[in-house]
Amino acid sequence: MSRALLVNPPKEVPLLDWTMRYPPLGLMSIAASLDGHDVDILDMKVEGLNRKQLLKRLSGFDIVGVSVLTPSIDSALEICRAAKECGALTVAGGVHPSLMPEMVGNPEVDLAVRGEGEYTFKEIADGKPIDTIAGISYMDGTRIVHNPDRPPADLGAFPPPRRDLVAKYSGLYTAFGRSLGALSTARGCPFRCSFCCVPNIWKGYRELSPAEVVSEIARMEHTEIVSFVDDNFCQDMRRVDAICDLIIRHGLNDRLYSVFSRVDSIVQHPEVVEKMARANMRVVFIGIEAATQAALDRMNKKTSISDIHRACQILETNGMIIWAGHIVGNLDDTYEDVEALIQMARKLPVDIADFTVITPYPGTELYKVARERGLIDEFDFAEYCECEPHMHTPHLSRIEIMELQIKAYLKFYGLRAMAKGGRRWALNKEKRWILTDNVTGIRSFMKFRRKSAFYFWRTYKETVGKTEGTKIRRYSPLVSTPKVYSLGAGVGAALITFWVTVLIGRYYGQYSSRPLAFIVADFLFGAALVAFVIAMVATWLAIKSYRRGWIFSVRRRKPSRRTRSIGEESISNAGLFTAAALGLAVLLIVAVVLAASSGRLDYHLKEIMVTVIAFLTALPVSHHSVQMVRNGGIDGRRRPGPNTG
Numbered sequence: 001m002s003r004a005l006l007v008n009p010p011k012e013v014p015l016l017d018w019t020m021r022y023p024p025l026g027l028m029s030i031a032a033s034l035d036g037h038d039v040d041i042l043d044m045k046v047e048g049l050n051r052k053q054l055l056k057r058l059s060g061f062d063i064v065g066v067s068v069l070t071p072s073i074d075s076a077l078e079i080c081r082a083a084k085e086c087g088a089l090t091v092a093g094g095v096h097p098s099l100m101p102e103m104v105g106n107p108e109v110d111l112a113v114r115g116e117g118e119y120t121f122k123e124i125a126d127g128k129p130i131d132t133i134a135g136i137s138y139m140d141g142t143r144i145v146h147n148p149d150r151p152p153a154d155l156g157a158f159p160p161p162r163r164d165l166v167a168k169y170s171g172l173y174t175a176f177g178r179s180l181g182a183l184s185t186a187r188g189c190p191f192r193c194s195f196c197c198v199p200n201i202w203k204g205y206r207e208l209s210p211a212e213v214v215s216e217i218a219r220m221e222h223t224e225i226v227s228f229v230d231d232n233f234c235q236d237m238r239r240v241d242a243i244c245d246l247i248i249r250h251g252l253n254d255r256l257y258s259v260f261s262r263v264d265s266i267v268q269h270p271e272v273v274e275k276m277a278r279a280n281m282r283v284v285f286i287g288i289e290a291a292t293q294a295a296l297d298r299m300n301k302k303t304s305i306s307d308i309h310r311a312c313q314i315l316e317t318n319g320m321i322i323w324a325g326h327i328v329g330n331l332d333d334t335y336e337d338v339e340a341l342i343q344m345a346r347k348l349p350v351d352i353a354d355f356t357v358i359t360p361y362p363g364t365e366l367y368k369v370a371r372e373r374g375l376i377d378e379f380d381f382a383e384y385c386e387c388e389p390h391m392h393t394p395h396l397s398r399i400e401i402m403e404l405q406i407k408a409y410l411k412f413y414g415l416r417a418m419a420k421g422g423r424r425w426a427l428n429k430e431k432r433w434i435l436t437d438n439v440t441g442i443r444s445f446m447k448f449r450r451k452s453a454f455y456f457w458r459t460y461k462e463t464v465g466k467t468e469g470t471k472i473r474r475y476s477p478l479v480s481t482p483k484v485y486s487l488g489a490g491v492g493a494a495l496i497t498f499w500v501t502v503l504i505g506r507y508y509g510q511y512s513s514r515p516l517a518f519i520v521a522d523f524l525f526g527a528a529l530v531a532f533v534i535a536m537v538a539t540w541l542a543i544k545s546y547r548r549g550w551i552f553s554v555r556r557r558k559p560s561r562r563t564r565s566i567g568e569e570s571i572s573n574a575g576l577f578t579a580a581a582l583g584l585a586v587l588l589i590v591a592v593v594l595a596a597s598s599g600r601l602d603y604h605l606k607e608i609m610v611t612v613i614a615f616l617t618a619l620p621v622s623h624h625s626v627q628m629v630r631n632g633g634i635d636g637r638r639r640p641g642p643n644t645g
Ligand code: B12
Pocket: 008, 010, 011, 012, 013, 016, 017, 020, 022, 023, 024, 025, 026, 027, 029, 030, 064, 065, 066, 067, 068, 069, 070, 071, 072, 091, 092, 093, 094, 095, 096, 113, 115, 116, 117, 118, 120, 121, 182, 184, 196, 197, 198, 229, 230, 231, 356, 361, 362, 384, 385, 386
């Protein structure tokens, strides 16, 4: 008997990982097949461990298996390194090793498992000679050996996933604040979209029967959302129809189901969509991908623009939550094509939209083509998170792709667009619950929106703003640019100072009867205090508005001939502002002193002067702080570092 630990690496990618935490279904399924062995699951995505704690957790295991998606490669290797230190045999499995078994060339990985892991991992744990195990790759000296592929298994023959092994994390798997369970009912997809790695992982399409699916759902207790993780759940609509019948018959439609579907399946079977709604299978993710037929054809999507429109209409009529995927920067797309995609997303009744940048995952047709055409700029797979471009296209630079992605998010999740969406939900009686019965969902969505807006803004500042001289303009509902913030602060400071001096003046009687030094000191004190407070408020407001993503527009400006970075420029701007304001303030104070000493200081003139001083002092303070915020200087957060110490 072997002691095996299956590990889900902690690597977090922006956006997607901020909306949901999935249980590691693949590992749970492998664990179920490890009959006769002692097995446990460590999900580092939900159980944060430092390196010392990790080493402690890994010790005593004979085999450590790690699940690897392409972006989690760095994090997975770190775990393998730690496992080797503890003397375990290390096995990497999952999507990335299936597509790039060459990763076994890393000294910390002993074996790479290609394709499904249930039987393969069992044979490894059983201690079968490695040259006889199908579906693995390993090093023989300096040579990589790829054993023959394992033939696809009958899904119905697998025991159900070991949900008990992740029960210790109960309450931590959530989507938009609700408890989340995952269920795989089919593997593979008969289509071959150029950007997708699925056809190369699973080779062919296999499915569980409706009865098998529903008996697994029945085992999933205490789950508010059940996610069918199949890439193309609606491939066989007759099966979907039968599953829905069983869900309804067994009263399992008390929970919310989410599925991934192609648009053509929906268009061809609107009657099944109606049943899906009755079974509460209400969250439907569809791949829209592009706004032109030429782009869809280029990616071999085998769908049409009219199907996209029709599918959205059918889903909306049935009260489904439409979650749509779009690809920003498809090969041969122009800037205008992507702008058209953004427009289309805003016009369709889409409820949630992903705008992922074109990403050449290994094992895809896109990777092959992009590599041949020299379009890939970065091969560090750990960075492949679909939120920052790693390749350019013939018509779009990486910066432009990035800019378009941000633009898409800002437009789609801008306040105006969201208000429109809210209205649509309110008018659709099947969807009204999103507003009326979904406080947790809305709160968690707003949190996600804030975090994402800040992420994009900072990323943009760090790259585009500094490299190309283009400018992103962010608008908050209150004010639009730093200059307006500063002006607001100045005017506010002036008004309050005016009011305060009038009050003080009334209280003390005639000011001019007081000694000159007292008056000047009072001016300076009052002005500085009020200006300071106002500038603080302005800055706080600025930071809050930027962080909260009260942002709904991005404008591209022609690259300027400016050579200095925005950061340098803002500092020098603020410096100039301050110098000018101080100069004027000194002039005014001199004027006050002269007027007072000549005995002709008018009470109202004094107030006006105090007011102007406050205005001028508040202006540069506020301007400088707002510029700092815009440039990412004050973000109050540290960048997340790797979790494994
Ligand atoms: C749920 C899900 C997620 C979840 C959880 C992922 C997880 N660890 O399970 C979250 C939301 C975190 C996620 C994130 C991402 N995902 Co995702 N995700 C999925 C989805 C829909 C289901 C995964 C699943 O449960 N499958 C069912 C189980 C049974 O299969 P499995 O996990 O692959 O496991 C089997 C084998 O792979 C193997 N295996 C897996 N692990 C191990 C470990 C060992 C030791 C062994 C021996 C074998 C083995 O055996 C298992 C049983 O046969 C898949 C699509 C799909 N249908 O698989 C996409 C998918 C895996 N995701 C994908 C992508 C693109 C991403 C993101 C990159 C997206 C992004 N915007 O950034 C991120 C990457 C996150 C990261 N940190 O690396 C791609 C894969 C891309 C790639 N090259 O890695 C997929 C295939 C979707 C697609 N059609 O393109 N994802």
